[in-house]
Each structure stands twice: as structure tokens, then as C-alpha cells.
Amino acid sequence: MWPCAFVAKTNPMNLKNYKPILNLVVLVGIVYLTHKLILFLLKIEESTFVYSMETLYLLFLAMSTLVFIIVLKVKERSFDNVGMSFLLATSVKMIFCYLILKPILRINSHDNSLEKVNFFxxxxIFLTIETVLTIRILSKN
Known part of the structure; x- marks a missing residue:
């Protein structure tokens, strides 16, 4: 018996259960490239931003992945609590987003308004992706 076949048979984690995380990564990649293209076409210089686009996307992706890990773990234990766990995890994520946003809000300049719009x-976008993927998880059962 091949070692990988043994691991696949004995591994209790089914990779199919973690498909929403893969969907999240693919969607975020598409959205990131589209976002960069829009900024390029509008000739918006992002070098003056407090946070680079890459930093924001990586932070949001990390937080969204954590939300999905929590939601999927709750789904395995108690499907009835998936919605509430999603709301709680998203609320905690909003607190972290506010803390990330605080340095942007402190800068009072006209040039900063574009960065605020970009952040929001x-x-x-991430909230929409998370909500749609969570709805898909809930509608499967």
C-alpha cells in the first residue's frame, strides 16, 4: 500500500470540507488582479497609501481564512450554530479592521479620501465573498 493512500484512508479531515477556503483564495486572486487593473487604468498612484494593496489583501485574506476555519469547525460539530459563529467571527474581524483603519482615519487630507474609499x-468585497461562501455552506444541508 502506498503511503499517500494510507494517509488518505486514515486522515479524518476530508479536503472536500475545506473547499470554501480554496474558493476564497481563487476569488480573492481574481478580485485583486481586477482591483490592480482598475487602479492602473485610472492612473491612481498607491505609493502614498499607508498600507499597500498587497498588505491589505493579505491581511483580509488571513482574517477571512480564519473566519472560514472557525465556520467549518463549527459546522463539523454543530451545523445549527454555523450562522451564529459566522456573525460572531465577522464581528470580531470588524474590530480588527477598525484597528487597521485607524492610522488612515487620523490623516486629514484630501488625498487620503481615495485611500479610505479603497480600504472600504x-x-x-471580502465581506461579500465571505457571506456568499457561507450561504453556500448553509444551503448544502
């Missing part, structure tokens, strides 16, 4: 756009 990324926040809404």
Missing part, C-alpha cells in the same frame, strides 16, 4: 471597497 476591499472590506466590502
Amino acid at each position: 471597497a476591499i472590506f466590502v
